[in-house]
Amino acid sequence: MLRNKLMLAAAILSGGAFASPAAAQNEQFIPILSYRTGAYAVNGVPYANGVADYYNLVNERDGGINGVKLLVEECETGYATDKGVECYERLKGKGPTGAAFINPLSTGITFALTEKTTTDKIPIITMGYGRADSKNGAVFAYNFPLLGTYWSAADIAIQHIAKEVGGVDKLKGKKISLLFHDSPYGKEPIPMLQVLAKKHGFEFTPIPVTHPGVEQKSQWLAIRQNRPDYVLVWGWGVMNGTAVKEAAAVAYPREKMIGVWWSGAEPDVTPAGDQATGYKALMLQHGAGKFPVHADIEKHVYAKGKGASEPGKVGEVLYNRGMVNAMLGVEAIRKAQEKFGKKPLTGEQVRWGLENLNLSEARIKEMGFEGMLKPIKISCSDHEGARDGRVQQWDGKGWKIISDWYTANQSDTEPLVNDISAKYAAEKNIQPRDCSKES
């Protein structure tokens, strides 16, 4: 364990955090907001390792992006909003051109930084989390909730439930509860689920769990009495494993629990042991497992002793997610370089790269992510870029994919996105951009 921590420090250093001033002139600075300590470290560590390893891979294998090396620095947020803002303020101006973008890995920090990043002209990438209304890039020019918002996740979850019960029309009269982390993250899907409940006629009950979620007896006794047909779990950290254990204690079938993609990783089920068997969770496209890009990481990063993770954990769900997140940021810089030149870019320039990012199936295959991701195309009006997901189920030893691909219905999500983002624009005196004129 100590060895791994020393290796991590070496990996971060080799990423160029302390590069010489001359070398630093041709480096692109990327801050990593992570949490390797505290209540959510169990989930934060594998994610941060995936991010760190991918940036390291780009430097070690490719010599950076078109010759521009990545200069990275981690800052520990502990999943606390105040620390996240502090990290952002400390790191936003580092490197020759400032931060290329920021990944807070916290919806709470995202809410706190949304206005600041717009003022500072630094994109905020919130892949699979953050503000769902920020899908509307006309209003939220600097927010990029790539691959899926919580409203898309809610829609996909209800689609899957509809399929299990025999059709959308069978949802009427069903009881669906949402067990959520009582935070901006956990509350985010509620408006969408209320819309869907009204549309399909199911009874929706939100049930909050106080941070960090170590005590859930009250909630599960209430669930035992109410006997919902399904329980959606919007948890993080210890809350997920505790939910599974409490469900087992009140004999609630784990097959009727569906976690969001942040409640479907290995640390969420392993503490519950056999009791987690049958538990389901959404996938933010990818799941666990190794793909061609992992072979590159093993060859160019781990073989050189520069890996951040324990080798056995490479390929776990959250490790892979960190890797995908880092890759999308790197590709946005690469795209921006096509327009602004092969040099370190400002946040504003990288924002253009993000908004014009278009990863085809061929490019995804070329990068070694085939099987993990579907094509993604970002635009001014669509900062989400893709809204596809699948469902996986824990079989006691590993996650097994049990569904085909679902795509969130924009007919469900779009009216809410437009409504809430318009209110935000009015409140903040933002003049929405005319996306037909953006290029």
Next chain:
Amino acid sequence: MIALGQFLEVLIGGLMSGVLYSLVALGFVLIFKASGVFNFAQGAMVLLAGLALVRSLDLLVAWGFPVWAAIILGIGFAAVIMAITAWLIERFVIGPLVNQDALTLFMSTIGVTFILEGAAQMIFGSDAYPLRLFPTDAWFLFENLFPGGILVNKLDVWGGFIAGILVAGLAIFFERTKTGRALRAVADDHLAAQSVGIPISWIWFVVWLAAGLVALVAATVWGTKLGVQFSITFLALKALPVLIIGGLTSIPGAIVGGLIVGAGEKIAEVFLGSHIGGGIEYWFAYVLALAVLLVRPQGLFGERIIERI
């Protein structure tokens, strides 16, 4: 209309949860009762003990030891770790601060908290480690009287049983043994105790060791419930209202306080929380604690301090 069966289920579940809070609160009481120090590090000690136990257990099982032998050796290893921790705390933190005021000692335990949390995770890892020492399924009682019966979790019952043994053992230790009486003397007045020949360093080592062992016991139950992971340190926050209600110096008070907090917060969450948006149990425990503070500042079972002026 609240069904009687549901009310009884929530009440029993709450009382059982309260006993588990008491397991953590007992460590606080022990140190305060014997040394006058409010040990903020008790939650971190539960984490350290739990990590030492689960990591050694996993290693021993992987080496081919039978599970029963691995459990015994694992508990022994964790106890040794807690003894070393107690010695280090006495030698380098509390010992040098002898005769300092209570606030200084309290602040030093905050420092100890962060050191223990960091060191424990650095040495033993920061993942979530499953621990399965007790059954975690449930009994469903009185199914003929109430639809679905009344759920009682077996782990909670084990927790109650263990807490009972701990309280009895600690009561005997404090009341019937020479060391226990010496502990109480040191708590009353460090200088006076030293002047009559009580070895204060040894006594403080003993009391921190005892608190470490109580933390180990709490870790076995809470580790089985949650898995051993950092969040286990948050249990210290659940123990605070228990201490305020029961009194900082009373071992039975820790149990009674736990029962009141557990039952109160669960009943509030299930029957009141659903009408006002939910998520109230965490702060409702402190509402109960404040109510007791207003009426009886020393807690229900705390010692009433009378000072001549």
